[in-house]
Amino acid sequence: MDKQKINTVVFDLGGVLVDWNPEYLYRSIFPSEEERRWFLSTVCTQDWNLQQDAGRSLQEGTAVLLQKFPDHETAIRAFYGRWTEMLSGPIQGTLEILRHLKSNTDKKLYALTNWSAETFPVALEMYDFLHWFDGRVVSGEEKMRKPDKAIYQVLINRYNITPNSSVYIDDMLYNVVAARELGFHGIHFQSPQQLKAELIALDVL
Numbered sequence: 001m002d003k004q005k006i007n008t009v010v011f012d013l014g015g016v017l018v019d020w021n022p023e024y025l026y027r028s029i030f031p032s033e034e035e036r037r038w039f040l041s042t043v044c045t046q047d048w049n050l051q052q053d054a055g056r057s058l059q060e061g062t063a064v065l066l067q068k069f070p071d072h073e074t075a076i077r078a079f080y081g082r083w084t085e086m087l088s089g090p091i092q093g094t095l096e097i098l099r100h101l102k103s104n105t106d107k108k109l110y111a112l113t114n115w116s117a118e119t120f121p122v123a124l125e126m127y128d129f130l131h132w133f134d135g136r137v138v139s140g141e142e143k144m145r146k147p148d149k150a151i152y153q154v155l156i157n158r159y160n161i162t163p164n165s166s167v168y169i170d171d172m173l174y175n176v177v178a179a180r181e182l183g184f185h186g187i188h189f190q191s192p193q194q195l196k197a198e199l200i201a202l203d204v205l
Contacts, residue, residue: 006167006204009167009199010112010169011133012189013113014171016171016189017098018123022040024086025079025083026078029078030075043072043075048061049079052116053115053116053140058118091192093193095129096192097205098129100205101205109134110133110136112155113136114139135155137151137154146170147174147177153182163182167184168185171188
């Protein structure tokens with residue numbers, strides 16, 4: 001790939017720009033790490049949460065678990081009732097990269113995120129930097145989610161993106177792999193320092 005031709009940077013949000021982790025909330029509900037890990041791997045699982053990210057309503061998702069695990073009603077309802085307690089703010093190093101790209105380059109900036117359509121507006125109110133993008137695609141609004149290639153295609157078509165002149169950044173490797181298969185230069189985010197080094201190597205920063 002001709003490094004000089006990269007003109008677009010696409011960011012995932014949770015785990016890349018926003019520090020979101022259910023553990024932050026559930027530490028206050030389950031002081032025991034063993035009990036907390038059991039709950040998050042058996043009841044409010046990642047796969048269950050992704051169903052809401054794919055468009056299922058929070059009410060329906062909660063009802064499904066209440067039927068299966070009635071003894072855990074308080075903890076289940078807390079997942080979305082106290083959802084903001086899972087957010088500890090921006091990942092500062094990545095935010096500085098985004099700020100630099102926005103202020104000092106002519107790169108187009110987009111967000112492609114797996115996020116519930118009902119909770120994303122809350123994040124938009126909390127974090128100004130979510131408004132810095134030239135456009136965004138939110139899975140819950142589209143009723144499809146990564147790594148389904150169809151949602152990447154929505155991004156490509158809506159904003160006239162050329163994948164082979166674009167960088168895609170995500171903390172989930174399987175989402176990066178899907179982007180690479182569509183022609184994006186994929187970066188598997190592990191830390192702001194690693195991301196910065198890879199973007200410098202590509203002459204993006």
